[in-house]
Amino acid sequence: MRNKALEFAGRMLAERLNRDGSDWQGAVQPCSCGAPARYAGRSAKTFSTLLGPLALRRAYYHCRRCAKGFFPRDASLGLAHSSLSPGVLRVTGLTAALVSFAESSLLLAELAGVRLDAKRVERAAEALGEQIDAAERSGGEVFATQPPSAPTMYLGIDGTGVPVRSSETAGRAGKQADGSAKTREAKLVTAWTAEARHPKTGRPQRDPGSVSYCGAIESAASRDTDAAPSAFAQRVRREAERRGFPQAQRRVVLGDGALWIWSLCQEMFPGAIQIVDLWHAHEWLWDVSKELHAGHEAAIEAWAEARCEELDSGRFDAVLAALRSAGDCKKAGECVRYMERNRDRMRYADFRAAGLCVGSGVVESACKSIVGMRLKRSGMRWTVDGANAILGLRCCTQSDRYEDFWAHRSVAT
Ligand SMILES: [Zn+2]
Numbered sequence: 001m002r003n004k005a006l007e008f009a010g011r012m013l014a015e016r017l018n019r020d021g022s023d024w025q026g027a028v029q030p031c032s033c034g035a036p037a038r039y040a041g042r043s044a045k046t047f048s049t050l051l052g053p054l055a056l057r058r059a060y061y062h063c064r065r066c067a068k069g070f071f072p073r074d075a076s077l078g079l080a081h082s083s084l085s086p087g088v089l090r091v092t093g094l095t096a097a098l099v100s101f102a103e104s105s106l107l108l109a110e111l112a113g114v115r116l117d118a119k120r121v122e123r124a125a126e127a128l129g130e131q132i133d134a135a136e137r138s139g140g141e142v143f144a145t146q147p148p149s150a151p152t153m154y155l156g157i158d159g160t161g162v163p164v165r166s167s168e169t170a171g172r173a174g175k176q177a178d179g180s181a182k183t184r185e186a187k188l189v190t191a192w193t194a195e196a197r198h199p200k201t202g203r204p205q206r207d208p209g210s211v212s213y214c215g216a217i218e219s220a221a222s223r224d225t226d227a228a229p230s231a232f233a234q235r236v237r238r239e240a241e242r243r244g245f246p247q248a249q250r251r252v253v254l255g256d257g258a259l260w261i262w263s264l265c266q267e268m269f270p271g272a273i274q275i276v277d278l279w280h281a282h283e284w285l286w287d288v289s290k291e292l293h294a295g296h297e298a299a300i301e302a303w304a305e306a307r308c309e310e311l312d313s314g315r316f317d318a319v320l321a322a323l324r325s326a327g328d329c330k331k332a333g334e335c336v337r338y339m340e341r342n343r344d345r346m347r348y349a350d351f352r353a354a355g356l357c358v359g360s361g362v363v364e365s366a367c368k369s370i371v372g373m374r375l376k377r378s379g380m381r382w383t384v385d386g387a388n389a390i391l392g393l394r395c396c397t398q399s400d401r402y403e404d405f406w407a408h409r410s411v412a413t
Pocket of ligand 1: 031032033034035063064065066067
């Protein structure tokens with residue numbers, strides 16, 4: 001019944017549009033190059049729409065100087081340069097943000113009756129992702145800048161490797177045995193609030209619906225001689241501004257302890273409180289314990305839990321003392337340096353007393369859910385441009401901004 005109803009509606013719409021000759025606007029129309037384009041009859045094309053395939057006969061204007069032409073109706077219906085209607089493009093973008101191109105193709109056929117093979121889904125989704133990325137870079141025009149939604153605003157920054165084609169890693173140092181790389185690092189900035197409190201522990205919890213993401217495979221490196229901040233630093237600033245982070249009463253930045261994150265934030269948000277995500281700090285202690293007590297599960301657990309407890313309750317020197325007495329354990333030495341470097345960012349007891357969220361793995365899980373679940377599935381090998389387009393698309397849908405993008409896009413056409 002649904003298929004019949006859609007087919008009927010599609011036929012009605014096509015007939016109505018084909019009867020309406022108002023897209024003929026005289027014998028001559030100005031081309032975008034300035035030269036006159038002459039009317040050259042009607043031309044038929046079949047578009048993929050949510051009502052099924054639609055065969056439209058549209059007025060065509062040809063410009064001799066450009067040796068090509070245009071269809072006024074395509075532009076007015078948002079169909080220029082594509083055989084997919086905006087409706088089809090919108091659902092295609094949504095599925096491709098969530099699942100692989102092959103799975104998208106399956107969902108589109110089953111749920112929307114739209115037949116697009118995986119390759120066409122990929123092309124359409126990547127083109128859309130590039131438009132979204134361009135809209136995101138353009139500043140507050142498409143994605144509105146909001147005032148801070150709570151007195152304390154949080155930013156988390158992290159990176160994770162995305163598997164890429166070998167052509168994308170040529171000449172780059174990596175972690176493979178021969179020194180080559182198989183991945184490129186996608187960097188992600190996450191913004192959220194945590195006014196909610198856990199019913200039992202009373203600790204700050206991430207507010208549902210408050211999380212937004214923005215990320216790409218791009219450089220965060222900057223030298224003192226650079227005139228502009230790195231591409232990723234600019235991205236962090238844009239996301240922070242969209243969320244009203246700079247205006248918040250209290251600003252908190254969480255990171256995994258990597259130096260580039262702190263230097264980036266020191267420069268951009270000098271007064272913000274810097275915190276090493278507790279999840280990462282605990283992970284370090286567990287890794288040391290695994291090396292120290294290799295093979296002894298109970299000992300691993302006892303030592304790691306004791307250190308984590310010391311760290312959480314503000315006994316930083318006790319943790320350092322335990323690490324230093326760990327003999328020639330290499331990991332322990334690295335951990336000492338890590339903790340000394342980040343000492344002020346690991347005052348967890350103080351932070352908690354001040355009602356701050358010290359990291360529940362929000363940052364870590366953002367990398368997993370935004371990048372990992374879509375871009376790091378088995379067999380996937382991305383180009384940097386392809387990965388960035390899908391990452392832009394996914395950040396947009398998962399930040400609840402897809403509607404904003406389409407509202408703006410339809411106004412523009
Ligand atoms: Zn022209």
